[in-house]
Amino acid sequence: MNLLWSILVLNIVFRAIGVVSAEVTTNSPTESVSVSQSTAESAEVTTKSPTTESAEVTTKSPTTESAEVTTKSPTTETAQVTTKSPKKEEKKDEMDKLNDKINAELEKIVSKHGSDCSGNSEFSAYLVKIREAIKKDKTHIEEKFDLKSDFEAYDRLRITLEQQIDFRIVAIKSMLPFFDPSSSCYQFYLKQKETLTNSKKLTNEQKQQHLVENSNDCPNTDDNDSDYDYIY
CATH class of the missing domain: 1.20.5 (Single alpha-helices involved in coiled-coils or other helix-helix interfaces)
Structure with missing residues (x-):
């Protein structure tokens, strides 16, 4: 069990x-x-x-x-x-x-005065400078403006002097008929007229000088006296 x-x-x-x-x-x-x-x-x-x-x-x-x-x-x-x-x-x-603006102004000067400078060396020299300046680039802008200013001053004086010369020539022409062509005063004024006419082609400085020297009246009242010094 x-x-x-x-x-x-x-x-x-x-x-x-x-x-x-x-x-x-x-x-x-x-x-x-x-x-x-x-x-x-x-x-x-x-x-x-x-x-x-x-x-x-x-x-x-x-x-x-x-x-x-x-x-x-x-x-x-x-x-x-x-x-x-x-x-x-x-x-x-x-x-x-x-x-472009200054070039246009310079070109205007050349086109306006191109024919006026004939025989005037100073005037022609300015126009030559202006033509050369027009060809230069924008780096010469100041030079161009100075040239334009110088020319305008020159041209104003030139015009003033030539106007005074013309006035003197007109005055001389009005006096010549009152003198005998053989008289000394007639010759005196005739030389003045010729000198002033030719001076219009000279420089402004020469114009001024000739205008002063040929604006005097005939100093001689004796028509028989022909010994005078004339300014040329």
């Missing part, structure tokens, strides 16, 4: 041990499955890490940063260049316009 009881107990113990081992064997695969899940998770990490992060790097680095460089650099800097450049061009245009 005791033997049977012992066998029964052992049988129960063996069965219990078999159940435990079965549970262990069944639970083990699940844990291994969870391990495999952890492997999957690690796989997910691997896939996430190189895929998303590297993708972000690739998209951010070449796309956004390089795009910012390309948009900022050529857009702003070149825009500044293009805004400053027209200002320089405007200044350049103003200089060109000013040069």
Whole structure:
């Protein structure tokens, strides 16, 4: 009886041990499955890490940063260049316009007085200088304006002196009929007239000198006296 009881107990113990081992064997695969899940998770990490992060790097680095460089650099800097450049061009245009203006004024002088300078060396020299100045570029604008100013001053004095010479010649012509052609005063005034007429081709300084020297009245009242000094 005791033997049977012992066998029964052992049988129960063996069965219990078999159940435990079965549970262990069944639970083990699940844990291994969870391990495999952890492997999957690690796989997910691997896939996430190189895929998303590297993708972000690739998209951010070449796309956004390089795009910012390309948009900022050529857009702003070149825009500044293009805004400053027209200002320089405007200044350049103003200089060109000013040069064209002074050239037109000088050309007008040449066309107006080209025929008036015949035989007048000083007048001709001014016109030669003006023609040469017209050919020069805009870097000689100041020189051109100075030349125009000098010529206008010269021309005003020239016109004034020639008008005074003409007045004196008219006065002499009006006096000649009152003298006998053989008289000394007639010859005196006749020489004055010739001298003043020829002086119109001289320089302004020579015009002034001749005008002063030939504006005097005949000093001799004796028509028989022919010894007079005349100014030429």
